[in-house]
Amino acid sequence: MMPRFNPFPVVGADLRRNRLLAWVTVLLMALSVATGIAVISQERALRQGSARAADDFDLLVGAPGSNTQLVLTAVYLRPQAIPLLDGDLLAKAGSAAGVKYAAPIAFGDNWQGHAIVGTIADFVSRGGTLQPTQGRIFQRRGEAVVGAGVALAIGATFSPAHGLHLPADDEATHGDPGHDAAHYTVVGRLPPRENIWDTAILVPIEDVWSVHGLSIGHAASGVSRIGPPWDAGHLSGVPAIAIKPDSVASAYRLRAQWRTPRSVALFPAEVLNDLYLTLGNVRDLMSVLAITTEVLVVAAVLMALLVGFLARQRQFSVLRAIGASRLYVFCVVWIEVVLLITTGAALGVMLGWLGSNGLSHWMQSQFGFAMPVRLGATEEVLVAGLIVTGSIVATLPAWLVFKRPIAEGLVSH
């Protein structure tokens, strides 16, 4: 059914005539919405991105110290000076009941800024669940598997540099025969994991130990072997062990078992949970600030629009004098306000999404883990709430114009 009147010619004319006010209104709304969207979506992206990185670490064992440092070092490859676990504990972890695999995670070297992580094949394949997109998992000493983001082709060879991540640390390598003599050949590439491990190079831990002049976990007769079983007497210390339990029950039992004076055991997800609680508080605060800002902006914008409409009261009185109904004039004012608010909100969603993505890319370049930005229900509710509230509040100027006597409007200027 066609509407009984057409207010859009007047709406369009008003917006054209007052284009500066219209643009300022839309931009203010857009910036306010964009801030809210960016805060909420970034917090979610950070939570999801960081949680994804921790997916591969069910149970983490390290030497007593800071749990957060252990998680940052092992999960996010942000190496810090943490104490090493005694080597015999690695052999013990690998043979414990309920353990699918116990993978050492050792650092110390890099290639052009990419962390070289010493571990075992089971960890590289995540217990057989992760297949390389190219090549294969390493099977012998001197082989390396690279993350999806490492610019090394299959078959390429390279030498490790001593130091963690930073190329400047390479200076420490010069004249170090252990590093100069070591060479790795890339034999496989892992699929993208959208976390810092995409930038890592994984090698047999025996090579990392060897390069640093440490015992390589095997007796002299087994120097070419890689991975478990280990010879307990020949194991060197490791910063962390990633344990894959065979069940949830085993995970909790193992965590209890490994909480000893010589070791700590933790679920990275638990540590992250503490972080999320803090983040959650920050998000709540930011959300309140964002919503308060939006309310203030909407109130300021509506006040400006109201003043604008009252200044144009004569035009509305003329419309009514020449035959427009009060409903027509009400609709003109209401549609103008709603159009401005909706356009501002839509532009704000776009700006917020773009800004949030930009921030995510920057965070990824800084911290290594991807933070995929997706607009969720909270943002939808925020924007819908703004539009609905704006639409309801927009009835105020419309009603004031609606109520004003025609003669008063015609003679008041």
Added chain:
Amino acid sequence: MSGKGDLHVRDLLVRFVGQSHPLFSIAALDLPSGCSLGISGISGAGKTTLFHCLAGIARPASGQIEWGGTDIGALSADGLCRWRHRHLGLVFQDFHLVEGLSMLDNVLLPACFDRWKLAPALQQRARDLLTAVGLSAWDRLTALLSRGERQRVALARALLLQPAIVMADEPTASLDPDHRTQIGDLLVELVRAQGATLLVVTHEQELLLRMDRCVRLAQGALQEFSVS
């Protein structure tokens, strides 16, 4: 049987809110459909207020205003809007066009008050009216027009829906002498051609001369007079 442009005013009393003293009173005023009436008077006599009352824009303190058999005092606010839309064309001293609209869209504006889509015949009528008042290049925004051109557009707008009554409040007062004569002539000719009743509030002798009857509002009463 009365025509839609017949006017009958009885016992009209108008006073400003809060004042006991009436601004003016009119015992009786009758005007047959198709006639023209000039309303004159000194500033402050209440001409514009009378204009507003006759157009249903303001309500008198008491009395009856009947147009074509319709007592407009008995109509609701929206009923009055509908009545004005169907039967009345208004021309103001300051034109009161919508500045963001083109000439053609301004003329077509009253048609948007009761329909979504404008029929081609109506659009053609708007173009014909603009031609009749001597305007071309109809897509020009009215903000760019001269005062004379704006009043021509306002006149075309008032005539679009072929109203039985056309009322003009000082239609030539803000124009230069050349335009005054042209617009006055156009107003009278076009309204006559349409057979509508014409009420004009004006000081202009030249325009009053073109009216069938003239009344002056003075000292709170309406007096008929002839212009010579």
